[in-house]
Amino acid sequence: MKSISIQSDEHVPGDLQKRLQASCAACNLRELCVPGGISSDDLAQLDPLVATRRRIRRGETLFRVGDVFDSLYAVRSGFFKTRLTSEDGRDQVTGFQMPGELLGLDGVATEAHSVDAVALQDSEVCVLQFADLERIARDFSPLQHQLHRVMSREIVREHGVMVLLGSMRAEERVAAFLLNLSKRFETLGYSPHEFILRMTREEIGSYLGLKLETVSRTLSRFQSEGLIEVSNKQVRLLDLPALKKLLGPAPV
Amino acid sequence: MKSISIQSDEHVPGDLQKRLQASCAACNLRELCVPGGISSDDLAQLDPLVATRRRIRRGETLFRVGDVFDSLYAVRSGFFKTRLTSEDGRDQVTGFQMPGELLGLDGVATEAHSVDAVALQDSEVCVLQFADLERIARDFSPLQHQLHRVMSREIVREHGVMVLLGSMRAEERVAAFLLNLSKRFETLGYSPHEFILRMTREEIGSYLGLKLETVSRTLSRFQSEGLIEVSNKQVRLLDLPALKKLLGPAPV
DNA sequence: CGTAGCCTTGAGATGCATCAAGCATTGTGG
Protein backbone atom coordinates (compact mmCIF):
# COMPACT_ATOMS: atom_id res chain seq x y z
CA MET A 1 0.00 0.00 0.00
CA LYS A 2 2.96 2.33 0.16
CA SER A 3 4.05 4.22 -2.87
CA ILE A 4 7.13 6.23 -3.53
CA SER A 5 5.22 9.35 -2.67
CA ILE A 6 7.08 11.30 -0.06
CA GLN A 7 4.79 13.31 2.09
CA SER A 8 5.71 16.94 1.89
CA ASP A 9 4.13 20.26 2.50
CA GLU A 10 1.94 20.60 -0.48
CA HIS A 11 1.98 24.33 -0.80
CA VAL A 12 5.43 25.22 -1.83
CA PRO A 13 6.22 28.52 -0.17
CA GLY A 14 6.15 31.60 -2.33
CA ASP A 15 9.87 31.98 -2.45
CA LEU A 16 10.04 28.84 -4.50
CA GLN A 17 7.66 30.22 -7.05
CA LYS A 18 10.01 31.86 -9.39
CA ARG A 19 8.78 34.89 -11.17
CA LEU A 20 10.61 34.43 -14.39
CA GLN A 21 10.40 36.21 -17.61
CA ALA A 22 8.02 33.79 -19.15
CA SER A 23 7.00 33.88 -22.73
CA CYS A 24 4.68 31.50 -24.48
CA ALA A 25 5.93 32.73 -27.80
CA ALA A 26 9.44 31.62 -26.96
CA CYS A 27 8.53 28.39 -25.26
CA ASN A 28 9.68 25.38 -27.20
CA LEU A 29 6.69 23.44 -26.01
CA ARG A 30 4.10 25.79 -27.31
CA GLU A 31 2.75 23.36 -29.83
CA LEU A 32 1.79 21.04 -27.06
CA CYS A 33 0.53 23.23 -24.30
CA VAL A 34 -2.59 25.38 -24.31
CA PRO A 35 -1.43 27.63 -27.13
CA GLY A 36 -1.29 24.79 -29.64
CA GLY A 37 -3.05 25.92 -32.77
CA ILE A 38 -2.67 29.60 -31.96
CA SER A 39 -0.68 31.62 -34.43
CA SER A 40 2.68 32.96 -33.40
CA ASP A 41 1.59 36.54 -33.81
CA ASP A 42 -1.15 36.07 -31.29
CA LEU A 43 0.95 34.29 -28.74
CA ALA A 44 2.11 37.48 -27.13
CA GLN A 45 -1.42 37.90 -25.85
CA LEU A 46 -0.89 34.90 -23.64
CA ASP A 47 2.20 36.05 -21.86
CA PRO A 48 0.36 37.81 -19.05
CA LEU A 49 -1.24 34.45 -18.40
CA VAL A 50 1.93 32.75 -17.38
CA ALA A 51 2.85 34.83 -14.41
CA THR A 52 4.85 32.25 -12.58
CA ARG A 53 6.59 29.00 -12.79
CA ARG A 54 7.02 26.52 -10.07
CA ARG A 55 9.59 23.84 -9.40
CA ILE A 56 8.52 20.56 -7.89
CA ARG A 57 11.05 18.11 -6.65
CA ARG A 58 10.73 14.41 -7.17
CA GLY A 59 8.24 12.90 -4.80
CA GLU A 60 6.57 16.18 -3.96
CA THR A 61 3.03 17.07 -4.89
CA LEU A 62 1.98 19.91 -7.15
CA PHE A 63 -1.51 19.76 -5.68
CA ARG A 64 -3.52 17.31 -3.67
CA VAL A 65 -7.08 16.13 -3.31
CA GLY A 66 -9.11 18.83 -1.67
CA ASP A 67 -6.74 21.67 -2.44
CA VAL A 68 -8.50 24.77 -3.63
CA PHE A 69 -8.38 24.93 -7.40
CA ASP A 70 -7.33 28.15 -9.00
CA SER A 71 -4.75 27.26 -11.59
CA LEU A 72 -3.91 24.90 -14.35
CA TYR A 73 -0.34 23.77 -14.75
CA ALA A 74 1.53 23.14 -17.96
CA VAL A 75 4.41 20.75 -17.51
CA ARG A 76 7.56 22.45 -18.75
CA SER A 77 10.00 19.78 -17.78
CA GLY A 78 9.89 16.61 -15.76
CA PHE A 79 7.27 13.96 -15.27
CA PHE A 80 4.13 13.65 -13.15
CA LYS A 81 1.52 11.16 -12.19
CA THR A 82 -2.02 11.95 -11.11
CA ARG A 83 -3.46 9.70 -8.48
CA LEU A 84 -6.90 9.29 -7.05
CA THR A 85 -7.17 8.02 -3.51
CA SER A 86 -10.75 7.21 -2.62
CA GLU A 87 -12.04 7.31 0.92
CA ASP A 88 -11.77 3.57 1.28
CA GLY A 89 -8.06 3.61 0.65
CA ARG A 90 -8.20 2.54 -2.94
CA ASP A 91 -5.40 4.02 -4.96
CA GLN A 92 -5.60 4.55 -8.68
CA VAL A 93 -3.13 6.26 -10.97
CA THR A 94 -5.25 8.17 -13.47
CA GLY A 95 -2.52 9.42 -15.75
CA PHE A 96 1.09 10.30 -16.39
CA GLN A 97 1.98 13.77 -17.62
CA MET A 98 4.95 14.72 -19.72
CA PRO A 99 6.27 18.11 -20.84
CA GLY A 100 3.72 20.08 -22.81
CA GLU A 101 0.80 18.41 -21.09
CA LEU A 102 -1.70 20.02 -18.79
CA LEU A 103 -2.47 19.29 -15.16
CA GLY A 104 -5.37 20.38 -13.03
CA LEU A 105 -8.42 20.18 -15.27
CA ASP A 106 -10.07 17.96 -12.69
CA GLY A 107 -10.37 20.94 -10.36
CA VAL A 108 -12.61 23.13 -12.48
CA ALA A 109 -15.73 21.13 -11.69
CA THR A 110 -15.83 21.83 -7.97
CA GLU A 111 -13.16 24.48 -7.41
CA ALA A 112 -11.19 21.81 -5.58
CA HIS A 113 -8.78 19.27 -6.91
CA SER A 114 -9.99 15.71 -7.02
CA VAL A 115 -6.65 14.01 -7.60
CA ASP A 116 -3.10 14.33 -6.33
CA ALA A 117 -0.43 15.40 -8.80
CA VAL A 118 2.94 13.96 -7.84
CA ALA A 119 6.25 14.70 -9.52
CA LEU A 120 8.06 11.53 -10.54
CA GLN A 121 11.22 13.51 -11.12
CA ASP A 122 12.33 17.05 -10.52
CA SER A 123 9.98 19.10 -12.63
CA GLU A 124 8.94 22.58 -13.58
CA VAL A 125 5.48 23.82 -14.50
CA CYS A 126 3.96 27.03 -15.82
CA VAL A 127 1.21 28.24 -13.52
CA LEU A 128 -1.87 29.40 -15.38
CA GLN A 129 -4.38 31.24 -13.21
CA PHE A 130 -7.66 29.83 -14.37
CA ALA A 131 -9.52 33.08 -13.82
CA ASP A 132 -7.02 34.80 -16.11
CA LEU A 133 -7.39 32.04 -18.63
CA GLU A 134 -11.15 32.48 -18.71
CA ARG A 135 -10.86 36.25 -18.91
CA ILE A 136 -8.41 36.20 -21.78
CA ALA A 137 -10.39 33.47 -23.51
CA ARG A 138 -13.38 35.78 -23.59
CA ASP A 139 -11.54 38.34 -25.68
CA PHE A 140 -9.47 35.93 -27.66
CA SER A 141 -11.48 33.17 -29.19
CA PRO A 142 -8.58 31.01 -30.44
CA LEU A 143 -7.55 30.55 -26.84
CA GLN A 144 -11.11 29.80 -25.87
CA HIS A 145 -11.40 27.16 -28.51
CA GLN A 146 -8.05 25.67 -27.70
CA LEU A 147 -8.99 25.34 -24.05
CA HIS A 148 -12.10 23.48 -25.07
CA ARG A 149 -10.10 21.24 -27.33
CA VAL A 150 -7.67 20.42 -24.56
CA MET A 151 -10.46 19.52 -22.16
CA SER A 152 -12.19 17.41 -24.77
CA ARG A 153 -8.93 15.69 -25.58
CA GLU A 154 -8.63 14.67 -21.96
CA ILE A 155 -12.13 13.22 -22.10
CA VAL A 156 -11.25 11.25 -25.21
CA ARG A 157 -7.99 10.05 -23.68
CA GLU A 158 -9.91 8.69 -20.73
CA HIS A 159 -12.25 6.86 -23.07
CA GLY A 160 -9.19 5.08 -24.34
CA VAL A 161 -8.21 4.14 -20.82
CA MET A 162 -11.69 2.80 -20.25
CA VAL A 163 -11.31 0.51 -23.25
CA LEU A 164 -7.97 -0.60 -21.97
CA LEU A 165 -9.23 -1.31 -18.47
CA GLY A 166 -12.53 -2.72 -19.58
CA SER A 167 -11.59 -5.10 -22.30
CA MET A 168 -7.88 -5.72 -22.70
CA ARG A 169 -5.81 -8.56 -21.35
CA ALA A 170 -2.64 -7.91 -19.40
CA GLU A 171 -0.40 -8.37 -22.40
CA GLU A 172 -2.43 -5.92 -24.44
CA ARG A 173 -2.52 -3.37 -21.66
CA VAL A 174 1.22 -3.34 -21.25
CA ALA A 175 1.78 -3.17 -25.00
CA ALA A 176 -0.68 -0.30 -25.30
CA PHE A 177 1.06 1.47 -22.46
CA LEU A 178 4.50 1.16 -24.02
CA LEU A 179 3.24 2.27 -27.41
CA ASN A 180 1.50 5.25 -25.88
CA LEU A 181 4.65 6.37 -24.12
CA SER A 182 6.63 5.78 -27.27
CA LYS A 183 4.37 8.05 -29.28
CA ARG A 184 4.48 10.78 -26.69
CA PHE A 185 8.24 10.71 -26.44
CA GLU A 186 8.41 10.93 -30.19
CA THR A 187 6.12 13.96 -30.13
CA LEU A 188 8.58 15.59 -27.77
CA GLY A 189 11.42 14.92 -30.13
CA TYR A 190 12.88 11.98 -28.27
CA SER A 191 13.42 8.52 -29.59
CA PRO A 192 10.27 6.44 -29.77
CA HIS A 193 12.38 3.31 -29.52
CA GLU A 194 14.19 3.90 -26.29
CA PHE A 195 13.19 5.69 -23.14
CA ILE A 196 13.18 5.59 -19.38
CA LEU A 197 10.17 4.58 -17.36
CA ARG A 198 9.94 7.25 -14.72
CA MET A 199 7.34 5.36 -12.76
CA THR A 200 7.58 2.14 -10.77
CA ARG A 201 6.07 -1.17 -11.77
CA GLU A 202 3.50 -0.61 -9.08
CA GLU A 203 2.46 2.71 -10.60
CA ILE A 204 2.27 1.20 -14.05
CA GLY A 205 0.16 -1.57 -12.59
CA SER A 206 -2.15 0.84 -10.85
CA TYR A 207 -2.67 2.75 -14.06
CA LEU A 208 -3.30 -0.43 -16.05
CA GLY A 209 -5.43 -2.18 -13.48
CA LEU A 210 -2.81 -4.88 -12.90
CA LYS A 211 -0.64 -5.95 -10.01
CA LEU A 212 3.01 -5.05 -10.15
CA GLU A 213 4.01 -8.70 -10.49
CA THR A 214 1.90 -9.02 -13.58
CA VAL A 215 3.51 -5.94 -15.10
CA SER A 216 6.93 -7.34 -14.35
CA ARG A 217 6.14 -10.75 -15.76
CA THR A 218 4.65 -9.27 -18.89
CA LEU A 219 7.68 -7.11 -19.52
CA SER A 220 9.90 -10.13 -18.98
CA ARG A 221 7.86 -12.14 -21.43
CA PHE A 222 8.04 -9.38 -24.05
CA GLN A 223 11.77 -9.40 -23.58
CA SER A 224 12.09 -13.14 -23.95
CA GLU A 225 10.05 -12.88 -27.14
CA GLY A 226 12.41 -10.29 -28.51
CA LEU A 227 9.84 -7.53 -28.59
CA ILE A 228 11.59 -5.27 -26.13
CA GLU A 229 14.69 -4.98 -24.03
CA VAL A 230 14.22 -4.01 -20.42
CA SER A 231 16.91 -3.14 -17.98
CA ASN A 232 15.35 -1.80 -14.88
CA LYS A 233 13.69 1.46 -15.93
CA GLN A 234 15.39 1.60 -19.30
CA VAL A 235 13.27 0.23 -22.13
CA ARG A 236 14.01 -0.37 -25.77
CA LEU A 237 11.21 -1.25 -28.12
CA LEU A 238 12.79 -3.62 -30.60
CA ASP A 239 9.76 -4.55 -32.63
CA LEU A 240 7.12 -1.85 -32.78
CA PRO A 241 5.04 -3.58 -35.47
CA ALA A 242 4.80 -6.74 -33.37
CA LEU A 243 3.79 -4.73 -30.33
CA LYS A 244 1.09 -3.03 -32.32
CA LYS A 245 -0.11 -6.33 -33.61
CA LEU A 246 -0.70 -7.44 -30.04
CA LEU A 247 -3.48 -4.89 -29.84
CA GLY A 248 -5.14 -6.09 -32.99
CA PRO A 249 -6.91 -9.35 -32.26
CA ALA A 250 -9.97 -8.88 -30.12
CA PRO A 251 -9.91 -10.71 -26.80
CA VAL A 252 -12.53 -13.14 -27.99
CA MET B 1 -20.47 -9.68 -30.63
CA LYS B 2 -23.90 -8.41 -31.49
CA SER B 3 -25.50 -5.70 -29.44
CA ILE B 4 -29.02 -4.42 -29.47
CA SER B 5 -27.90 -1.58 -31.64
CA ILE B 6 -30.07 -1.36 -34.68
CA GLN B 7 -28.22 0.06 -37.59
CA SER B 8 -29.99 3.08 -38.91
CA ASP B 9 -29.23 6.10 -40.99
CA GLU B 10 -27.36 8.22 -38.59
CA HIS B 11 -28.32 11.59 -39.92
CA VAL B 12 -31.94 12.01 -39.14
CA PRO B 13 -33.40 14.03 -41.97
CA GLY B 14 -34.16 17.66 -41.31
CA ASP B 15 -37.88 17.16 -41.16
CA LEU B 16 -37.40 15.27 -37.94
CA GLN B 17 -35.59 18.15 -36.38
CA LYS B 18 -38.43 20.02 -34.84
CA ARG B 19 -38.09 23.73 -34.56
CA LEU B 20 -39.95 24.23 -31.36
CA GLN B 21 -40.34 27.21 -29.20
CA ALA B 22 -37.59 26.28 -26.83
CA SER B 23 -36.83 28.11 -23.67
CA CYS B 24 -34.13 27.26 -21.20
CA ALA B 25 -35.83 29.40 -18.60
CA ALA B 26 -38.94 27.26 -18.81
CA CYS B 27 -37.17 23.92 -19.05
CA ASN B 28 -37.77 21.81 -16.01
CA LEU B 29 -34.31 20.34 -16.35
CA ARG B 30 -32.47 23.58 -16.31
CA GLU B 31 -30.77 22.87 -13.01
CA LEU B 32 -29.11 19.89 -14.58
CA CYS B 33 -28.22 20.92 -18.08
CA VAL B 34 -25.67 23.51 -19.15
CA PRO B 35 -27.49 26.38 -17.47
CA GLY B 36 -26.99 24.91 -14.01
CA GLY B 37 -25.76 27.65 -11.74
CA ILE B 38 -26.98 30.45 -13.98
CA SER B 39 -29.55 32.75 -12.47
CA SER B 40 -33.08 32.69 -13.81
CA ASP B 41 -32.90 36.28 -14.94
CA ASP B 42 -29.99 35.49 -17.17
CA LEU B 43 -31.43 32.37 -18.64
CA ALA B 44 -33.22 34.21 -21.40
CA GLN B 45 -29.81 34.89 -22.89
CA LEU B 46 -29.48 31.23 -23.62
CA ASP B 47 -32.64 30.76 -25.57
CA PRO B 48 -31.12 31.57 -28.95
CA LEU B 49 -28.73 28.75 -28.23
CA VAL B 50 -31.34 26.07 -28.32
CA ALA B 51 -32.55 26.47 -31.83
CA THR B 52 -33.78 22.97 -32.34
CA ARG B 53 -34.70 19.77 -30.73
CA ARG B 54 -34.36 16.37 -32.14
CA ARG B 55 -36.14 13.11 -31.53
CA ILE B 56 -34.24 9.86 -31.57
CA ARG B 57 -36.03 6.58 -31.56
CA ARG B 58 -34.89 3.63 -29.56
CA GLY B 59 -31.98 1.92 -31.20
CA GLU B 60 -31.09 4.85 -33.40
CA THR B 61 -27.93 6.87 -33.10
CA LEU B 62 -27.72 10.55 -32.29
CA PHE B 63 -24.24 10.66 -33.74
CA ARG B 64 -21.56 8.16 -34.63
CA VAL B 65 -17.82 7.82 -34.65
CA GLY B 66 -16.40 10.00 -37.37
CA ASP B 67 -19.45 12.25 -37.73
CA VAL B 68 -18.55 15.89 -38.03
CA PHE B 69 -18.92 17.57 -34.67
CA ASP B 70 -20.80 20.80 -34.50
CA SER B 71 -23.23 20.46 -31.65
CA LEU B 72 -23.63 19.33 -28.11
CA TYR B 73 -26.84 17.65 -27.11
CA ALA B 74 -28.70 17.99 -23.85
CA VAL B 75 -30.89 15.01 -23.12
CA ARG B 76 -34.41 16.26 -22.54
CA SER B 77 -36.08 12.92 -22.19
CA GLY B 78 -35.10 9.32 -22.72
CA PHE B 79 -31.89 7.44 -22.18
CA PHE B 80 -28.66 7.03 -24.12
CA LYS B 81 -25.48 5.08 -24.09
CA THR B 82 -22.18 6.16 -25.58
CA ARG B 83 -20.11 3.45 -27.12
CA LEU B 84 -16.59 3.30 -28.40
CA THR B 85 -15.83 0.78 -31.10
CA SER B 86 -12.13 0.55 -31.77
CA GLU B 87 -10.73 -0.53 -35.09
CA ASP B 88 -10.08 -4.03 -33.83
CA GLY B 89 -13.73 -4.61 -33.07
CA ARG B 90 -13.52 -4.02 -29.35
CA ASP B 91 -16.70 -2.55 -28.00
CA GLN B 92 -16.82 -0.48 -24.86
CA VAL B 93 -19.77 1.40 -23.38
CA THR B 94 -18.30 4.61 -22.02
CA GLY B 95 -21.37 6.01 -20.33
CA PHE B 96 -25.11 6.18 -19.94
CA GLN B 97 -26.88 9.52 -20.23
CA MET B 98 -30.10 10.53 -18.57
CA PRO B 99 -32.24 13.66 -18.91
CA GLY B 100 -30.35 16.81 -18.05
CA GLU B 101 -27.03 15.33 -19.07
CA LEU B 102 -24.86 16.38 -21.95
CA LEU B 103 -23.73 14.41 -24.98
CA GLY B 104 -21.06 15.17 -27.52
CA LEU B 105 -18.18 16.66 -25.56
CA ASP B 106 -15.91 14.04 -27.07
CA GLY B 107 -16.21 15.75 -30.43
CA VAL B 108 -14.68 19.10 -29.52
CA ALA B 109 -11.13 17.77 -29.58
CA THR B 110 -10.98 16.86 -33.24
CA GLU B 111 -14.16 18.31 -34.72
CA ALA B 112 -15.34 14.74 -35.16
CA HIS B 113 -17.15 12.48 -32.78
CA SER B 114 -15.12 9.70 -31.26
CA VAL B 115 -17.98 7.63 -29.87
CA ASP B 116 -21.43 6.53 -30.96
CA ALA B 117 -24.41 7.85 -29.04
CA VAL B 118 -27.28 5.38 -29.14
CA ALA B 119 -30.77 5.94 -27.77
CA LEU B 120 -31.82 3.13 -25.43
CA GLN B 121 -35.39 4.37 -25.57
CA ASP B 122 -37.27 6.95 -27.55
CA SER B 123 -35.60 10.20 -26.60
CA GLU B 124 -35.47 13.89 -27.22
CA VAL B 125 -32.48 16.19 -27.08
CA CYS B 126 -31.85 19.92 -27.27
CA VAL B 127 -29.35 20.69 -30.00
CA LEU B 128 -26.74 23.24 -28.95
CA GLN B 129 -24.64 24.54 -31.80
CA PHE B 130 -21.18 24.57 -30.34
CA ALA B 131 -20.13 27.64 -32.27
CA ASP B 132 -23.10 29.50 -30.77
CA LEU B 133 -22.22 28.21 -27.36
CA GLU B 134 -18.69 29.53 -27.65
CA ARG B 135 -19.89 32.84 -29.02
CA ILE B 136 -22.41 33.41 -26.27
CA ALA B 137 -19.94 32.22 -23.66
CA ARG B 138 -17.58 34.97 -24.70
CA ASP B 139 -20.10 37.64 -23.78
CA PHE B 140 -21.64 35.88 -20.86
CA SER B 141 -19.11 34.58 -18.43
CA PRO B 142 -21.46 32.51 -16.25
CA LEU B 143 -22.16 30.36 -19.27
CA GLN B 144 -18.47 30.16 -20.04
CA HIS B 145 -17.68 29.00 -16.56
CA GLN B 146 -20.54 26.55 -16.50
CA LEU B 147 -19.36 24.98 -19.73
CA HIS B 148 -15.94 24.51 -18.21
CA ARG B 149 -17.45 22.99 -15.11
CA VAL B 150 -19.47 20.54 -17.15
CA MET B 151 -16.43 19.43 -19.12
CA SER B 152 -14.39 19.08 -15.96
CA ARG B 153 -17.17 17.12 -14.33
CA GLU B 154 -17.02 14.65 -17.18
CA ILE B 155 -13.29 14.27 -16.64
CA VAL B 156 -13.84 13.63 -12.95
CA ARG B 157 -16.62 11.16 -13.67
CA GLU B 158 -14.29 9.21 -15.88
CA HIS B 159 -11.71 9.13 -13.12
CA GLY B 160 -14.33 7.37 -11.06
CA VAL B 161 -14.88 4.85 -13.81
CA MET B 162 -11.14 4.27 -13.95
CA VAL B 163 -11.13 3.43 -10.26
CA LEU B 164 -14.05 1.11 -10.78
CA LEU B 165 -12.46 -0.67 -13.72
CA GLY B 166 -9.00 -0.65 -12.29
CA SER B 167 -9.49 -1.83 -8.78
CA MET B 168 -12.97 -3.10 -7.97
CA ARG B 169 -14.24 -6.65 -7.91
CA ALA B 170 -17.38 -7.64 -9.79
CA GLU B 171 -19.60 -7.33 -6.74
CA GLU B 172 -18.32 -3.83 -6.03
CA ARG B 173 -18.67 -2.73 -9.63
CA VAL B 174 -22.29 -3.78 -9.83
CA ALA B 175 -23.09 -2.21 -6.48
CA ALA B 176 -21.40 1.03 -7.51
CA PHE B 177 -23.35 0.98 -10.75
CA LEU B 178 -26.69 0.53 -9.04
CA LEU B 179 -25.94 3.22 -6.48
CA ASN B 180 -24.87 5.61 -9.19
CA LEU B 181 -28.09 5.10 -11.12
CA SER B 182 -30.05 5.43 -7.91
CA LYS B 183 -28.52 8.80 -7.14
CA ARG B 184 -29.11 10.09 -10.63
CA PHE B 185 -32.73 9.02 -10.65
CA GLU B 186 -33.16 10.72 -7.33
CA THR B 187 -31.65 13.91 -8.75
CA LEU B 188 -34.28 13.76 -11.46
CA GLY B 189 -37.02 13.49 -8.88
CA TYR B 190 -37.64 9.79 -9.30
CA SER B 191 -37.42 7.16 -6.64
CA PRO B 192 -33.88 6.17 -5.75
CA HIS B 193 -35.19 2.80 -4.58
CA GLU B 194 -36.87 1.56 -7.68
CA PHE B 195 -36.14 2.04 -11.33
CA ILE B 196 -35.88 0.38 -14.68
CA LEU B 197 -32.61 -0.61 -16.25
CA ARG B 198 -32.88 0.68 -19.78
CA MET B 199 -29.79 -1.17 -20.88
CA THR B 200 -29.15 -4.87 -21.33
CA ARG B 201 -26.93 -7.00 -19.11
CA GLU B 202 -24.43 -7.01 -21.90
CA GLU B 203 -24.30 -3.21 -21.97
CA ILE B 204 -23.95 -3.06 -18.21
CA GLY B 205 -21.17 -5.57 -18.47
CA SER B 206 -19.39 -3.65 -21.18
CA TYR B 207 -19.54 -0.51 -19.09
CA LEU B 208 -18.29 -2.30 -16.00
CA GLY B 209 -15.65 -4.42 -17.68
CA LEU B 210 -17.53 -7.65 -16.95
CA LYS B 211 -19.21 -10.32 -19.02
CA LEU B 212 -22.98 -10.34 -19.11
CA GLU B 213 -23.11 -13.63 -17.22
CA THR B 214 -21.15 -12.12 -14.38
CA VAL B 215 -23.51 -9.18 -14.21
CA SER B 216 -26.48 -11.53 -14.17
CA ARG B 217 -24.99 -13.74 -11.48
CA THR B 218 -24.08 -10.79 -9.33
CA LEU B 219 -27.57 -9.36 -9.53
CA SER B 220 -28.97 -12.78 -8.65
CA ARG B 221 -26.65 -13.01 -5.68
CA PHE B 222 -27.64 -9.55 -4.46
CA GLN B 223 -31.23 -10.67 -4.70
CA SER B 224 -30.68 -13.86 -2.77
CA GLU B 225 -28.94 -11.81 -0.09
CA GLY B 226 -31.93 -9.54 0.17
CA LEU B 227 -30.09 -6.46 -1.02
CA ILE B 228 -32.18 -5.94 -4.12
CA GLU B 229 -35.13 -7.30 -6.00
CA VAL B 230 -34.70 -7.85 -9.71
CA SER B 231 -37.36 -8.74 -12.14
CA ASN B 232 -35.98 -8.48 -15.59
CA LYS B 233 -35.20 -4.78 -16.08
CA GLN B 234 -37.08 -3.66 -13.01
CA VAL B 235 -34.87 -3.18 -9.97
CA ARG B 236 -35.66 -2.35 -6.38
CA LEU B 237 -32.88 -1.49 -4.00
CA LEU B 238 -34.00 -2.91 -0.69
CA ASP B 239 -30.94 -2.15 1.41
CA LEU B 240 -29.04 0.90 0.29
CA PRO B 241 -26.76 1.00 3.34
CA ALA B 242 -25.66 -2.57 2.75
CA LEU B 243 -24.98 -1.85 -0.89
CA LYS B 244 -22.88 1.13 0.07
CA LYS B 245 -20.98 -0.93 2.57
CA LEU B 246 -19.96 -3.25 -0.23
CA LEU B 247 -17.85 -0.44 -1.62
CA GLY B 248 -16.10 0.20 1.64
CA PRO B 249 -13.54 -2.52 2.24
CA ALA B 250 -10.58 -2.26 -0.07
CA PRO B 251 -9.99 -5.31 -2.26
CA VAL B 252 -6.87 -6.24 -0.33
C1' DC C 1 -48.64 -17.62 -31.99
C1' DG C 2 -44.10 -17.90 -33.22
C1' DT C 3 -39.60 -16.21 -33.27
C1' DA C 4 -35.64 -13.55 -31.86
C1' DG C 5 -33.39 -11.37 -28.38
C1' DC C 6 -32.43 -11.43 -23.65
C1' DC C 7 -31.61 -13.55 -19.29
C1' DT C 8 -30.33 -17.18 -16.01
C1' DT C 9 -27.74 -20.90 -14.31
C1' DG C 10 -24.31 -24.66 -14.33
C1' DA C 11 -19.72 -26.81 -15.14
C1' DG C 12 -15.23 -26.35 -16.41
C1' DA C 13 -11.14 -23.54 -17.96
C1' DT C 14 -7.84 -19.84 -17.30
C1' DG C 15 -5.62 -15.52 -16.52
C1' DC C 16 -4.39 -12.84 -13.06
C1' DA C 17 -3.83 -12.16 -8.02
C1' DT C 18 -1.75 -13.65 -4.02
C1' DC C 19 1.88 -15.24 -1.19
C1' DA C 20 6.60 -15.85 -0.72
C1' DA C 21 11.56 -15.66 -1.31
C1' DG C 22 15.64 -13.76 -3.07
C1' DC C 23 18.12 -10.43 -5.94
C1' DA C 24 19.23 -5.72 -7.69
C1' DT C 25 19.58 -0.87 -7.25
C1' DT C 26 19.71 3.36 -5.06
C1' DG C 27 20.76 6.39 -1.68
C1' DT C 28 22.86 7.31 2.87
C1' DG C 29 25.69 7.72 6.73
C1' DG C 30 29.80 6.21 8.86
Next chain:
DNA sequence: CCACAATGCTTGATGCATCTCAAGGCTACG
Protein backbone atom coordinates in the same frame (compact mmCIF):
# COMPACT_ATOMS: atom_id res chain seq x y z
C1' DC D 1 34.49 5.17 -0.48
C1' DC D 2 32.26 1.45 1.30
C1' DA D 3 28.59 -1.01 3.67
C1' DC D 4 24.13 -1.21 4.85
C1' DA D 5 19.24 -0.32 4.71
C1' DA D 6 15.31 0.58 2.11
C1' DT D 7 12.93 0.27 -1.90
C1' DG D 8 12.01 -1.78 -6.12
C1' DC D 9 12.14 -5.80 -9.15
C1' DT D 10 11.91 -10.64 -10.56
C1' DT D 11 10.35 -15.22 -10.42
C1' DG D 12 7.95 -19.41 -8.67
C1' DA D 13 3.93 -21.92 -6.69
C1' DT D 14 -0.74 -21.84 -5.67
C1' DG D 15 -5.57 -20.17 -5.45
C1' DC D 16 -9.50 -17.93 -6.93
C1' DA D 17 -12.52 -14.69 -9.47
C1' DT D 18 -14.10 -14.21 -13.63
C1' DC D 19 -14.52 -15.91 -18.30
C1' DT D 20 -16.05 -19.38 -21.45
C1' DC D 21 -19.05 -22.65 -23.22
C1' DA D 22 -23.49 -24.56 -23.07
C1' DA D 23 -28.35 -25.32 -22.39
C1' DG D 24 -32.85 -23.93 -21.27
C1' DG D 25 -36.40 -20.52 -20.10
C1' DC D 26 -38.49 -16.10 -20.37
C1' DT D 27 -40.28 -11.89 -22.61
C1' DA D 28 -41.57 -8.94 -26.02
C1' DC D 29 -42.84 -7.95 -30.38
C1' DG D 30 -44.45 -8.67 -35.05
